[in-house]
Structures are given as C-alpha cells and as structure tokens.
Amino acid sequence: MARRSQRVNDKDPTSGDTHVQRSTTDSNVGSKHARDEAEDAGDYEEADDDDAPKRKRKRSKKAAQPSAESSTPSSSNIVVQRPESSIKRQRVPEHFRKVRGKLGLLEKLAKDMPLDVILEIFCYLEPRDLLRLARTSKDLRGILMSKSSENIWRTARGNVEGLPPCPVDLNEPQYANLLFESYCHVCMRSGRCVIILWNFRMRSCRKCLQTFPKVTDSHPLDYWEIIPQEYVRLDITRRNLYCDIRNTEIEQRYKAEYDALETPEDRKTWIGLKLDERCATEQHNELLNDWVRGSLQNRANELVALRNDRKAAILDRLEEIGWRNEAEMIMRGSPHDDDPFSNLKSVRQPKKLTDHGWRSIKNGLVKFLSDAKDERIARERTLLLSHRVTLARETYNGIRSKSDLRVPFPTNGDVLCDQVFRTFIWDTPEDVYLKVALYRSKMLEHLPAILKEWRAAADQKLLAIMQQSRPTATISDLHLATTVFECVRCSNRPPLYYSQLFHHHCCQDRSIAPFDSLINTLPVYCDGPWTPLPLVFSDTHSDIARRLVAACSLDPDTATLQDIYDANPLFECTPCKRDLHDWDGGRLFMRWPIALAHCVQCGHDELSHPLITNHLSEDEKQNVLACEPSSTSSYTSPVCCVHCHEEASPCELVKHLKTEHNDVVDFPDSEKLQALREHWYWNPYLPLMHMGESFRYRG
Numbered sequence: 001m002a003r004r005s006q007r008v009n010d011k012d013p014t015s016g017d018t019h020v021q022r023s024t025t026d027s028n029v030g031s032k033h034a035r036d037e038a039e040d041a042g043d044y045e046e047a048d049d050d051d052a053p054k055r056k057r058k059r060s061k062k063a064a065q066p067s068a069e070s071s072t073p074s075s076s077n078i079v080v081q082r083p084e085s086s087i088k089r090q091r092v093p094e095h096f097r098k099v100r101g102k103l104g105l106l107e108k109l110a111k112d113m114p115l116d117v118i119l120e121i122f123c124y125l126e127p128r129d130l131l132r133l134a135r136t137s138k139d140l141r142g143i144l145m146s147k148s149s150e151n152i153w154r155t156a157r158g159n160v161e162g163l164p165p166c167p168v169d170l171n172e173p174q175y176a177n178l179l180f181e182s183y184c185h186v187c188m189r190s191g192r193c194v195i196i197l198w199n200f201r202m203r204s205c206r207k208c209l210q211t212f213p214k215v216t217d218s219h220p221l222d223y224w225e226i227i228p229q230e231y232v233r234l235d236i237t238r239r240n241l242y243c244d245i246r247n248t249e250i251e252q253r254y255k256a257e258y259d260a261l262e263t264p265e266d267r268k269t270w271i272g273l274k275l276d277e278r279c280a281t282e283q284h285n286e287l288l289n290d291w292v293r294g295s296l297q298n299r300a301n302e303l304v305a306l307r308n309d310r311k312a313a314i315l316d317r318l319e320e321i322g323w324r325n326e327a328e329m330i331m332r333g334s335p336h337d338d339d340p341f342s343n344l345k346s347v348r349q350p351k352k353l354t355d356h357g358w359r360s361i362k363n364g365l366v367k368f369l370s371d372a373k374d375e376r377i378a379r380e381r382t383l384l385l386s387h388r389v390t391l392a393r394e395t396y397n398g399i400r401s402k403s404d405l406r407v408p409f410p411t412n413g414d415v416l417c418d419q420v421f422r423t424f425i426w427d428t429p430e431d432v433y434l435k436v437a438l439y440r441s442k443m444l445e446h447l448p449a450i451l452k453e454w455r456a457a458a459d460q461k462l463l464a465i466m467q468q469s470r471p472t473a474t475i476s477d478l479h480l481a482t483t484v485f486e487c488v489r490c491s492n493r494p495p496l497y498y499s500q501l502f503h504h505h506c507c508q509d510r511s512i513a514p515f516d517s518l519i520n521t522l523p524v525y526c527d528g529p530w531t532p533l534p535l536v537f538s539d540t541h542s543d544i545a546r547r548l549v550a551a552c553s554l555d556p557d558t559a560t561l562q563d564i565y566d567a568n569p570l571f572e573c574t575p576c577k578r579d580l581h582d583w584d585g586g587r588l589f590m591r592w593p594i595a596l597a598h599c600v601q602c603g604h605d606e607l608s609h610p611l612i613t614n615h616l617s618e619d620e621k622q623n624v625l626a627c628e629p630s631s632t633s634s635y636t637s638p639v640c641c642v643h644c645h646e647e648a649s650p651c652e653l654v655k656h657l658k659t660e661h662n663d664v665v666d667f668p669d670s671e672k673l674q675a676l677r678e679h680w681y682w683n684p685y686l687p688l689m690h691m692g693e694s695f696r697y698r699g
Helices: 006-011 016-025 031-043 105-112 115-122 127-133 138-144 147-158 172-180 248-260 264-320 324-332 355-401 412-416 419-426 436-467 475-479 539-551 561-567 594-602 618-626 650-660 673-679
Strands: 195-197 202-204 229-233 242-246 485-487 535-537 570-578 586-591 611-613 639-641 680-682 695-697
Touching (some): 105 138, 127 147, 242 248, 264 324, 264 355, 355 436, 412 419, 412 436, 419 436, 436 475, 436 485, 436 535, 539 594, 570 594, 673 680
Antiparallel strands (some): 229 242, 485 535, 586 695, 639 680
C-alpha cells in the first residue's frame, strides 16, 4: 500500500492529483513550479512490501500511476513517475504573453493581506487607480464596489487637486469612470476620447458624435426646456459648424416619467424639479470644465518641466564630452524651444534621463551635433563670403557710377572673377574683417590694369563681329555714328551703339556666358561676365543712320556719335504729318537719337518715308523750338552730368548744374534741356527710343 509523505500531507490536505492540478492552473504559478511540486510528491511515494521481487521497468513517455510494487534502491533503476496533469503545458492568454514578471500578485494581495491594510493603501490612491484595481480581480472588485467603500472613493477623490464633488446623479465609481476613462461610451472603443458630454454623463469619439440627433424646432414637447443638450462642433474641417445635439435615451426616460404622471399638478411639479436639476447640473458642469482646463494646463506644464529637466540633464552630459556649446548654438537660433536640437525625439521626451537612457542616445546625439557643426561652419562661411562679395560689388558699382559711362566698363561679375579679387575674397582668413575702405583701395589699385586689358579684349570681340559684314573695319570705326549693332535675343532687335553694348542686359546674362562656379554657389546677385554673343552688326540700321548723318551735312565715314550730338540736329518726318483737327495733329519733329529709333520702329525707307533737316527758316525754327518740351514737363529718362557723371532726372539736372557747377556752366536765357546739351549725356543703359521724345508743331 502506497504511503504519502507527511510534508505533502501538511501542505495540502486534499489528494495529490487535486493539488497538482490546482498548481498548474493557477495563474500565479509557472509550469516549472508545478513540475517541482509534482516531483516532490513523486519522490515521497514509497512501497509497503520490502520483499517484493525486483523488476526493472521501462521509462515511459507517458507518466504512469503510482504502483504498489517497489523498485530497487539503486538510483539507476528508479523511475520518476509524474502525474499526467503536471506535464501538460497550459495555454497562456494572449494579453498575458508579453507581460514581464509574475502574474496574479494582486489576487494574493486581496486574499492574504489584512483588510485594514488594504483600505489604508487605497486611501493614498486616486479614483483612476481604484477604478483600474476594481477591474483586475473579483476580490478587489468586491471590496471596491461595495456600498461600504464609498468613503474610500471619497478619500481618493480628495487626493485629486481641485476636483469638484461628485454630482448627485452619479455614484463615485461612475463619476471616476466619466472623468478618467478615455473610451467611447457609444462604440466602446478605447483610445484618446477627449470629448466629454457633461449633460449626457458620457464620452464620445468624433465618429460617434455624428450619430447624435440635432436639436430642431420640430419637437413640440411640453417639457422641452428640461431636456439636456450639448453644444458641440461636429465637423473639425469647417470652422463654424457648431450645433446643439440631444440624447434620445434621456428623452425616452423623461417621456416615460412624464407619461407616468397623471395630474397636471404632478407634471408641473416634476418639470420644476427637473429644471432645478438641470440648473444644478449646468453649474456643476462649469466647475468640471474649469477643472479639466486646469488639469490639462497643469499636465502641459508638467510635461514642459519634464522636458526641460531632461534637456538640462542632456546638456550637462554633453558638456562632459565637449558638445554642449554646439547644442546651445543650435538652440540660440530659434525661440521658444522650436529648434532642431530641442525637437529631437531623444531630447523632447517627457522622461527623466537615466544612465542607461544616456548610453542609448549618446551616439545619436554626437552624430547629430557633428553634422550640425559641419553645416554651421559651411553656412557661416557662405554668409561671410556673401558679405565680402556684396561689399566688393557695391564698392565697384560706386566707382563705376562716378565714371564716364560712355567709356566701356566691365560688369561687376567680370571684376569679381578676376584672380586678384578672387584671392582677396576667398583666401583671406575668416577671422580677418575686411573694411569698406580696404575694398576701395584694392579696387583703385588694380582696376586700371583690369580695365585696360578688358577693354582691349572687348574691342577685339566687337571688331570681329563688325568685320563679318565690313571686312575693312578698324577699331576706330566702332565709335562712328553709322556703326549700329542689334541684339538677336530681344524680340524687337533694338539698335545699339557702341556705348550701349556694355550696358545691354542680354550681354550680362549669367546663363549665356560661363560664370565663376564659386560665386554661383553664393546667395548673392552679381551680373554675369560681359559677352558679345547676342550681338550682330546691323547693315539695315547702319544704312539708315548713314542717311540721317548725311542729311545733317556730316561725313558718314568719319562722323562719330559725339559729333552728331554736338550738332544736335532737328529732324522732321513729313509722312507722319497729321491734320490739325486731330488731337495729336501737326508736324512731327524729333532730335537724335529718337530720329534713328523712329525710322527703325516705323520701317521707314529713303523713298517712302524720308526724314529731313536744315530746311526751316530762322523764324519758323524759333516757332518750332518754342513747342519743344522743357526739362520739367515730359522728359523722365535719366541723364548724366558731363562734369561729375552723376545720374539725375532732367528736372533735377538743371538744379544740379546750378548748385554744383555754376562756375563752369553759362546758363542761357532758356533752361530747356536742349539748350544745355553740352553739359549732359544720355545714360547708355537706356534704349534709343527712350532717349528723349518727339513733339508736334501745330503751326
């Protein structure tokens, strides 16, 4: 007859099989623990007949039941027999599979710990904690959901700062569920459900909020004013889509109560009570809204404090390895912690920094700061070079503006691409500050040599273009009044004289001529190197100019542009004469170079549209000149002073000559611009058609 160990009997008064089954099914005990207890039980099973014959038994994969026959004392012949239930692997529920540590400790707490200790612990918790504890085991739920535990809930509610008292229509667990649980009370889906309908005592997700009926005027109830309503925003994509919604369940309950009342006096009294309840509820809702806003703000402040503490701890760790200054440089560039470093996931976490956490983020932060340092150095160098290029460009433009613009000048791109200034700008150490005076002295020192070399090369390029039509042309022919080029890139192919070629925008386009790649990488604007690629010699325009020069009694082969400006002839276009009854009627007169632009624009030829000059009598000429516009009336294009080359409008030029050059200018009786022709010249960057204007004589 088999005996049981006294230790096993003391441990469990029930049978061995029952004990093993309970051990394996209990969620608090693992399978290894169950096997250990089964093995202990098997070790203490002994036979009652010592004289029984010895028999060697085979090891079975399936554990056999205890036998009355005993085996030999030799350890090699002992067969450990385990109950079948002890080796069956229990299936762990899926929601417990990833839980670390031992399970079921709260159940032991409820069973083994004294009740007064449990209640004392509960007094230090909050309602949300009690609510979660009540859902962990039946024993804890029985304690917390009993009517006698109301004082525990009230004490826990007092642990929440500023929380309003429980309303009369809710008990403490319901109140805690409404405040602290974030699942939707309609679809029961858990998540971030932040919409609380206080009048309905429920939460709703954005999707379920659309299912509530809207309040309309089509509900003629006698007690409509007591029905709870909520003013909510149904569509977050539209700014002002707010409306009142109602709860059909509450309406049905109110209707049942109202219909159960028989007399009008009872119904009137019931309506009054409900009105008082609704007023009290709305007042309590205001307190709840204030508490929710305060809680959200406190939580936001708490998260900000945690983030700031974490960032400060990270900065202290970075200081130990020499990267704090770089992080502070990044933060200094953006206000309100909206910088790349503060927005890093490893920095922005509202979590205290631990040694393990620092080791996990250290390498990533160092790499980020190293890359940021390289970008900062490159960005600072780009800004420094851009500043230097800008100062050099402005210095050169200032020098050029005070020079005679009729003389060819290279663009600022040509000057900045010169090796002298490239070395000066790019190779000067970054810690050396280059003053404006240093730029100017550098320009004045090297510009003469640069201009001499560049002008010679530019003249040779233009001469090569001109010789394609006139092989015998020389450098001096570029300055003739009959030498006219045109731009093939411009749609109207305007006529251009020698001095205009160096100011025409198509000849300074950076997309045409190759430009310095170093300057191209900088966020600054510079003119491109001057190029004659868009230019061609115009035989048509040159022939028109030749006829006009000959009409002025000048030699077309030797007359320069300055010669015709000095002659200042007055041309008349006889075919453009209009009837005096028209608002713009009369004879059309013009000066040079408007005469050339007029012929080019109208397509005049020598036979059908001739321009004549030197055909007026002295009296008639005076009458025509009296109709010529003055400097203050219609001239708006800028002109340049011959003496100081300052640019000014025609009206300002007369004042400028009086104030600045009164000692060298002999003012005639007339202050018209043409009377002072020798003291000014047209700005070469203007097209010919803007260098003055034609006028009509109605005599």
